[in-house]
Amino acid sequence: MVDIYSIRNSNARYAAQRRDRFIHVYVGATRGIGAASLEMSYQITFQSTFYVLGRSSASFAMQKEALEKLNPSNRIEFLEVEVSTIEGVDAACKHIAGIEKRVDFLYMSCGYLPIAGPSCKHGHILNTTADAAADTKEGREVCMMLSYYSRMRLIYNLLPLLRLSANPKVLSVLYAGGEGLMNDNDLGLESNWHWRALTKHANTMMSISLRQLSATEEKVTFIHAFPGVVATDKTGKFAPLPGASTLWIIMLAIIRWLFTVLPILFGIPVGECGERQAYHLTSDKFGSGFWRVNANSEPIVKSNAAMDKYSEDGWPQKIWNHTVEVWEKAKSKE
Ligand SMILES: NC(=O)c1ccc[n+]([C@@H]2O[C@H](COP(=O)([O-])OP(=O)(O)OC[C@H]3O[C@@H](n4cnc5c(N)ncnc54)[C@H](OP(=O)(O)O)[C@@H]3O)[C@@H](O)[C@H]2O)c1
Secondary structure (H helix, E strand, C coil): CCCHHHHHHHHHHHHHCCCECCEEEEECCCCHHHHHHHHHHHHHCECCEEEEEECCHHHHHHHHHHHHHHCCCCEEEEEECCCCCHHHHHHHHHHHHHHCCCCCEEEECCCCCCCCCCCCCCCCCCCCCHHHHCCCCCCCCHHHHHHHHHHHHHHHHHHHHHCCCCCCEEEEECCCCCCCCCCCCCCCCCCCCCHHHHHHHHHHHHHHHHHHHHHHCCCCEEEEECCCCECCCCHHHHCCCCCCCHHHHHHHHHHHHHHHHHHHHHCECHHHHHHHHHHHHHCCCCCCEEEEECCCCCECCCCCHHHHHCCCCCHHHHHHHHHHHHHHHHHHCC
8 A cells, every 4th residue: 555645755756856847638627536636736747737628617717716826837728618528528639739739647537426327318217228328419328428438538539649748647537446247238338227337337448448558559657546435525416316216315315425424434535535646647656558556556456357358359449449439429419
């Protein structure tokens, strides 16, 4: 375990070197782990540009002001886009590519645990039809987009700029180690949506795809991190969808209570988690290649049934083909 004092020392050493002129791209940094990670990174690099992608520049205004006070040498630009759509991701990347000659850091933690049910326009709970699971204007279920497809699209779009960095780092905060056997005939969960399946699919496809990319992108560091149980505000995540049964409403209230109280009592404070993510981005411990990292900032070396299975029989390519297919389907709806 890398204890928090070592993390702080490492971040402080990095800050003391006053490394400067980096280009950072942050997604999911308007709240929670992402906001804490952004805050820490903002303090330890200098004269750098931070692009923050999110839904509302008005909501980000106070956060932006606080960051600017923390380190006036940096510049921050908020790109108001819907990152649950390929259109939004593409627009943001196009904007960045039009200005910057390279990207040094890409950080992603957009998403949530959709226990209340799929974010769907029809309001069904745990409905298993593709139609009901659709939500974005591109016809995709939101959480799966945020957790996997949009993040991969960001990486894919920004790779040409990442390749031009001396030491490019990509960090995806999801649940490394939480890979699980998937429904092989429905990778996109179009007919078999369930939040437990979603976490397995997103985590597995994230690990396999990042590792696959690292095989050809030799210069880039790809990290899939598990943040641990972190005391972020999850209260809004468990609102029952329209049509929920009384039993499910009561269960959701209990789950919400557990998810709120347990992380406060036993979880990792969000600030500490942010310090750890900044460490993952800046520490020499994580050089080029693919890393699965646990909540203690240690590499996960142990494989599991899913990592073993989806490393063989052409699975990395099948997962990549599926990913591209979902992007294309989404784009065809724009
Ligand atoms: N917290 C934990 O204990 C924990 C444990 C394991 C894994 N994780 C994973 O770590 C990641 C970050 O978790 P967190 O606790 O930091 O979450 P959080 O506090 O809820 O922050 C989530 C981020 O995702 C964005 N987001 C949510 N819904 C969105 C939507 N529909 N469209 C665009 N952006 C949206 C939010 O933007 P807005 O500000 O616009 O809402 C925010 O920036 C998630 O993928 C989560 O599953 C968390």
